[in-house]
Amino acid sequence: MIRPRVEERPLESQVDDLLTCVHCGFCLASCPTYELLGDERDSPRGRLYLMRAVAEGRLEAGDQSFALHLDQCLGCRACEPVCPSGVRFGLVLEHAREARALAGGVLDRGARLALRVFAKRRLQNLLWALLRLLRATRLPLLVARAGRRAGTPGRLRFAMAMLAATARRAKGELRGIRRRRRRVGRSLRGSTRAGERTPPAEDLVALLEGCVMSGLYRYVNRATERLVRAHGAMTVNLPAGLCCGALHAHAGELEEARALARRVIRAFERSGAKLLLTNSAGCSAAIKDYAEWLRDDPVYRKRAARVSSLVRDVVEWLVERSGQRYAALQLRLGYDAPCHLLHAQRISDQPLALLGRVPQLEVVELPRSDRCCGAAGIYGLARPQLSQELLRRKLAEVKQAGVRALATGNPGCLMQIGAGALTRRLPLDVIHPVELLAALLEAGESG
Ligand code: SF4
Ligand code: SF4
Known part of the structure; x- marks a missing residue:
């Protein structure tokens, strides 16, 4: 080749x-x-x-x-x-x-190791399994809450808080929602894995399970399947742990990013689906750039351009499809826009319009929703002080908005803001919009 x-x-x-x-x-x-x-x-x-x-x-x-x-x-x-x-x-x-x-510039050691692991599916799946085990012990939660409420948490404590923030916990404002969510996972039908016999391509969409999402937010991926199917499409899942290459590209490891992009393209082509959906803003933004990444590759140039034109963030896809009803929810919910949804893809009103379909739900956009929370891929590892200062400002906006629950559609933002709330012991639940909508859909259907 x-x-x-x-x-x-x-x-x-x-x-x-x-x-x-x-x-x-x-x-x-x-x-x-x-x-x-x-x-x-x-x-x-x-x-x-x-x-x-x-x-x-x-x-x-x-x-x-x-x-x-x-x-x-x-x-x-x-x-x-x-x-x-x-x-x-x-x-x-x-x-x-x-x-x-x-030219010989080196990344932070932790950041470099993380990128190596994300590029190898088996290694990555092993890492996620170990992290899920650690998360189940609740030790990360204890460590996250153990330090001082004020001041900047150390790297280890914050890393533990990020892991703890990915757990399903039925607490706070979203308690009812998170209990309903279990039924969502149980009721899955009509989803198929890549490589199995698939339904006609006509109504078939492929879901990129992603790396972090398939490792630590599997319940959000299941909620995504449920929601997409409720909107009239069949789903086929690309293999878990298939990384889109966004983190590598952002770090300047473009050859590795291109190699990962080729894998995603091949998996999507094998799926026979008409569209590719992701529930991670960083992934959808990166895949929309595949045409640029692979523009000098004679074998993949056209294939990359095709995938870039067929990828959608799930929020963007859902808002174009109407007719689905959700159960009412009396809640004041904050919304924070992931940078790679808002700035890179210019998807601004769609998440608010989508959440606005839930009766009685009051959605409040944070005052500086357009401002980065400091997650930014591996930025928290590489530049912890700047990252923490941005997070401090984001949490101050949460307080200013007077919300105790916040929706945002990217794993980095979910972990960063969730960890910030845990280390400061703030009463804040952070949730992916899709998870919220799928739980209300289930409640609506059964109620
Ligand atoms: S806004 Fe002006 S200064 Fe900034 S990148 Fe664009 S052209 Fe350059
Ligand atoms: S940190 Fe500043 S220069 Fe860098 S991408 Fe964001 S807005 Fe642009």
């Missing part, structure tokens, strides 16, 4: 994109790291300036200051929708990080 060679100077291929920046500065106010650090080199404009200097050979890709300001970028892409020139910041950032990596 023909494979394109690894680009030796990846930023040179991005010069056209870099030149579209006209230095107007409209993006500065949208950038969380510029707001926090106040340094032009930590703004989109400043980073683009540094990238252009590397692309034009005026600065070494291995320069320490280049690495620092790239690493401090969240990759949240909040700078893209506001840019009048249409600079594709997310894509050039990935190439810049690849250039930095090829």
Whole structure:
């Protein structure tokens, strides 16, 4: 099989994109790291300036200051929708990080190990099994709550809190919902695994189970199946642990990301489905970029473009389908937009419209829902202090909004905000919108 060679100077291929920046500065106010650090080199404009200097050979890709300001970028892409020139910041950032990596820049050890594991399905599945065992002991929950309420939790305590935040717990505002959810899992019918005989392609959609979602949020994946089928489609699940490559691309490991993308493309083609759905905003955003990632691959170029055109975030797909009724729920629910849903895919009103179909549910968007919570893939591992400061601000908004339950559609955000609430002992339940809707659907059907 023909494979394109690894680009030796990846930023040179991005010069056209870099030149579209006209230095107007409209993006500065949208950038969380510029707001926090106040340094032009930590703004989109400043980073683009540094990238252009590397692309034009005026600065070494291995320069320490280049690495620092790239690493401090969240990759949240909040700078893209506001840019009048249409600079594709997310894509050039990935190439810049690849250039930095090829020049000998190294990622944090923990981050590097996590990426290696995500690339190997068997290793990853073993890791998830161990983490689920650890989670079942409730030790992570005890560790999360053991420290001081104020101040920044240490790395280990926060990691344990993130794991604890993925558990099903029937507490707080969502107690009733989480009990109903068990019935959702039991009532699954009509779903099939990839490789089994599948229903006609006409009504068949493929679900990407993902890596973190299939490892720690399996109940959300089951809820997604239930909800999609209730909206008239049959589902086929792509293999659990199939990673879309988003984390690798964001870290500049583009060859690994492309290899993972090819696997997703092949699995989707084998499924015979018409559409590909994901319930993770980071995955849907990445798959929409496959056409770009594989544009120089003669074997996969067209296949990647096809998959990019056929992938939908589940929220985007659900809102286009009407007629489903939900049981009423008296609750004031906060909503926080995942960056890769809002900025990368420009999906803004759809989650609110979808949740708005639940009778009596009052949905309140957080005041700065467009601001990153600090999760940003492996950012929490690589830049814990900045990540925690963004989280502190997010939790202050939760308080300001006066909500005790919050919906958000990305595993990183669910874990980050959930862990923040646990370590600070805040009365806050964090839930994926799909999980909430599936439980109400079940309640509606049975009631
Ligand atoms: S808004 Fe766009 S064109 Fe203006 S400085 Fe920012 S990236 Fe450059
Ligand atoms: S991706 Fe986010 S953090 Fe990075 S420059 Fe753009 S707005 Fe700032």
